[in-house]
Amino acid sequence: GAGVSQTPSNKVTEKGKYVELRCDPISGHTALYWYRQSLGQGPEFLIYFQGTGAADDSGLPNDRFFAVRPEGSVSTLKIQRTERGDSAVYLCASSPSGGYGNTIYFGEGSWLTVV
Amino acid sequence: AQKVTQAQTEISVVEKEDVTLDCVYETRDTTYYLFWYKQPPSGELVFLIRRNSFDEQNEISGRYSWNFQKSTSSFNFTITASQVVDSAVYFCALSDTTGANSKLTFGKGITLSVRP
Numbered sequence: 327g328a329g330v331s332q333t334p335s336n337k338v339t340e341k342g343k344y345v346e347l348r349c350d351p352i353s354g355h356t357a358l359y360w361y362r363q364s365l366g367q368g369p370e371f372l373i374y375f376q377g378t379g380a381a382d383d384s385g386l387p388n389d390r391f392f393a394v395r396p397e398g399s400v401s402t403l404k405i406q407r408t409e410r411g412d413s414a415v416y417l418c419a420s421s422p423s424g425g426y427g428n429t430i431y432f433g434e435g436s437w438l439t440v441v
Numbered sequence: 442a443q444k445v446t447q448a449q450t451e452i453s454v455v456e457k458e459d460v461t462l463d464c465v466y467e468t469r470d471t472t473y474y475l476f477w478y479k480q481p482p483s484g485e486l487v488f489l490i491r492r493n494s495f496d497e498q499n500e501i502s503g504r505y506s507w508n509f510q511k512s513t514s515s516f517n518f519t520i521t522a523s524q525v526v527d528s529a530v531y532f533c534a535l536s537d538t539t540g541a542n543s544k545l546t547f548g549k550g551i552t553l554s555v556r557p
Contacts, residue, residue, distance in 0.1 A: 329485075357542065368445075368532050368547030369486070382542055415484060421543055427474040427493070427536055428543040432486035 328352075330433035332418050338439045339408055347403040347436045349418030355431075357424035358401050360393055361417040363435070369417055375401060376424040408440045443468045445535050447548035454523055455556050462518045462551050464533030470494075473537035475509070475516045476545065480530040492516065523555045 331350040339345050351358050357376055361369035371385040375395045383393075390408075395401040405412055415435040421428040444467040454460045466475065477489040490500065492509055500507045504521045520527055530552050534545040 359544070366549070368534075368549050369545075370547070371544050374542045374544060376542070382544065417486065419486075424542045426538055426543055427491075429476070429488055429491050430543055430545060431488060432478070434483055434485040437484075 330418055330420055330431055332416075332433040332436050334436055335434065336437045336439075338441060341408060341410060341440055343408055345405045345408055345438065347405075347416050347418075347438070349401045349403070349433065351399065351401070351418070351420030352431055355420035355422055356398070357421045357428070357430075358395060359419040359421075359430060360401070360403050361419065361432075363415040363417055365414075369432075372403075372416075374424065381424065405438075408438075410440045413438055413440045443470075443473075443535050443537050443546045445533050445546055445548035447533055447551050449551045450549070451552045451554070453554040453556065456525060457522050458555075459519060459521050460523050460553065460555075462520075462531050462533075462553065464516045464518065464548060466514050466516065466533070466535045468535060468537045470537040473535060476534040476536070477507070477516075477518050478532045478534065480532065480550070482529070486532070489518075520553075523553075525555050525557055528553060528555045 360372040363369040374382040378398045390406045393403045417435045419430045419432040421430045446465045473494045475492045478486040508517045530550045532550045534547045
């Protein structure tokens with residue numbers, strides 16, 4: 327597609343449930359990022375993939391959060407045992423390569439609400 | 442550690458007014474990149490500009506202009522003759538050599554409302 331595509335656009339789930347958020351990056355982009363944006367805040371880095379491997383997962387808040395990119399294109403962010411504090415917009419982004427200073431292009435985000 | 446401060450939280454102007462959005466950054470690196478993104482109500486972050494720390498020339502793109510002042514660690518964004526469609530949240534972001542990737546550190550954003 328022309329831009330970064332994310333599904334679902336909105337997800338409401340009950341506390342304790344498991345959630346998967348999907349990201350389809352811009353075609354040909356090798357670098358993929360997940361960010362989380364809470365209300366009134368700027369996006370915060372979660373994890374970065376270069377190809378299939380997670381090159382930097384230093385932003386994942388705890389071990390309930392996990393992400394994969396098995397074929398080096400689509401990525402899935404997985405959240406186990408969701409908590410109300412996980413409610414946020416989860417933004418996926420991609421760039422042509424992961425090198426320092428590259429422009430990162432964002433999707434419209436997946437709004438997650440945990441009730 | 443890197444940090445981006447956008448001290449203004451909300452700005453409201455009347456259409457056709459000029460408006461400047463401030464951004465101050467902190468980094469220990471001598472080489473870094475600065476960015477501005479626009480986030481309309483749809484939620485998507487739209488890339489506006491990228492600036493290398495070695496290039497202090499101001500840039501103009503239509504009604505948008507950017508003033509990069511290394512001496513004050515600022516990268517301010519001016520919209521000339523604002524329009525209602527400019528209403529959005531604007532984020533300034535920094536990418537430096539911390540880590541091996543293009544990871545961005547964002548400010549908290551400035552909500553700009555342009556009234557007709």
